[in-house]
Amino acid sequence: MAAMPPLKPGQALALWHGVMVAALNRSLPDLTARQFALCLHVYQAPPPHTVRGLAATLNMSKPAVTRALDRLEGLEFLRRKADEADRRSILVQRTVKGSVFLREFADLAAEAARKLNNG
Amino acid sequence: MAAMPPLKPGQALALWHGVMVAALNRSLPDLTARQFALCLHVYQAPPPHTVRGLAATLNMSKPAVTRALDRLEGLEFLRRKADEADRRSILVQRTVKGSVFLREFADLAAEAARKLNNG
């Protein structure tokens, strides 16, 4: 991945504004901030992902993680898999549908960034 | 404002990931996506802002806008003002606290972008 261009605070606000308004108008499945962050984290950070680890990293309670996983698994954006090495744990895995969803969101963001320049 | 640098989809995801995780760990007042988009819109788009206009632009129902305003006014991030020209309408205005909040968020985003390069 190429280096991230420097981003000034004012540019960040304009970008967020464009993306969030665009997202609302496309009425994507409306995830809460926690649900979205959790989904994003599973796709962006290297595995393995467990409930306990996600709760710690994302500063959420374990039940909140469980419920977010329920929701995201219902949307087929993520999948639970038993951890064969320690059957108390589960491993949270990526899915095709989740990849597509995040890719669409990413394109939307890239497009919003482009529009900030070219109108 | 200087031109927005081009942003690739993969960079957008990495940026969103960094910002959302950082935001969760700072436990900012947790606004819903609609509340946050509404706040951002009032600060980024030129006034005047009415309930009806916000509802149309942000693809929300009018009651949802009213309730989001209640919440944001409670946090003192926004303020309602009577429209003297048409007393059926209200004008949504910016506040100092709201400016500070968004500035903090913007700094957090800029910092997240920086960290994606320099670790």
Add this chain to the structure above:
DNA sequence: TCGTCTCGTTACAGATGCGAAACGAATTCT
């Protein structure tokens, strides 16, 4: 084997979100 710890989930109670519909107040039309 028996206690203890850790894992994720479930049960509970409370807070908060949502849209549809009804509402009062202000404006505009006839």
Add this chain to the structure above:
DNA sequence: AGAATTCGTTTCGCATCTGTAACGAGACGA
């Protein structure tokens, strides 16, 4: 003046979020 329209808000019923606490299942040391 009186009717019709438009504004933001409120009410209603429902869905879903939250954290605390309790829980069963698996792992592990004594």
